[in-house]
Amino acid sequence: FQLDDEDYVHGPADAKVTVVKVADFECAYCRYLAMTMEPLKTKYKDKVRFVMKHFPMNPTCNRYMQGYDKHPNACNAHATGLCAGRQNKFWEMHDKLYANQPNLDPAANRKAAEELGLDMAKYDACIKDTSIWQKFNKDIDAAVRAGINGAPRTYINGMLVTGSATTQILDYMVQKALEDPRPAWVRFEQDKAK
Numbered sequence: 001f002q003l004d005d006e007d008y009v010h011g012p013a014d015a016k017v018t019v020v021k022v023a024d025f026e027c028a029y030c031r032y033l034a035m036t037m038e039p040l041k042t043k044y045k046d047k048v049r050f051v052m053k054h055f056p057m058n059p060t061c062n063r064y065m066q067g068y069d070k071h072p073n074a075c076n077a078h079a080t081g082l083c084a085g086r087q088n089k090f091w092e093m094h095d096k097l098y099a100n101q102p103n104l105d106p107a108a109n110r111k112a113a114e115e116l117g118l119d120m121a122k123y124d125a126c127i128k129d130t131s132i133w134q135k136f137n138k139d140i141d142a143a144v145r146a147g148i149n150g151a152p153r154t155y156i157n158g159m160l161v162t163g164s165a166t167t168q169i170l171d172y173m174v175q176k177a178l179e180d181p182r183p184a185w186v187r188f189e190q191d192k193a194k
Contacts, residue, residue: 061074
């Protein structure tokens with residue numbers, strides 16, 4: 001996954017290891033992944049950067065989800081996260097949205113924004129801003145190109161970890177990536193050539 005200037009990074013921007021998760025704020029498995037990843041964000045805060053790519057599983061904002069509407073509040077929840085990010089509170093909102101699951105209707109999300117002390121006039125304007133949806137489309141298209149049709153998925157320096165992995169599995173994969181930070185496909189090609 002290519003990172004862009006609309007991605008909110010937790011950890012050093014120049015880290016040799018990048019953990020990219022593709023997730024939906026209304027997905028229970030994604031919530032579990034957020035919980036299992038949390039200790040690693042603390043443990044590796046100076047060595048690893050964590051990034052979330054948005055994959056709301058709702059046909060209103062994800063055209064690939066036609067016929068799948070089990071996450072009716074996903075679009076608003078993701079907009080809430082991005083709007084909090086525009087006020088430098090993405091990761092705080094990330095944690096709050098997962099903690100509030102399954103109560104993620106627009107009123108609950110707006111209340112979460114108030115609780116985080118966001119400028120509510122800016123928040124209300126942001127929620128209606130169509131550029132938020134452009135970010136969804138960019139992340140969703142990248143996920144679909146990678147063969148993803150659901151969430152969660154995690155990539156550690158390009159190595160796919162499917163589903164909602166345990167802290168131990170993610171920790172092992174991060175340690176291996178720190179030992180050899182070459183992207184997975186580079187390691188594969190170089191090892192194959194030996």
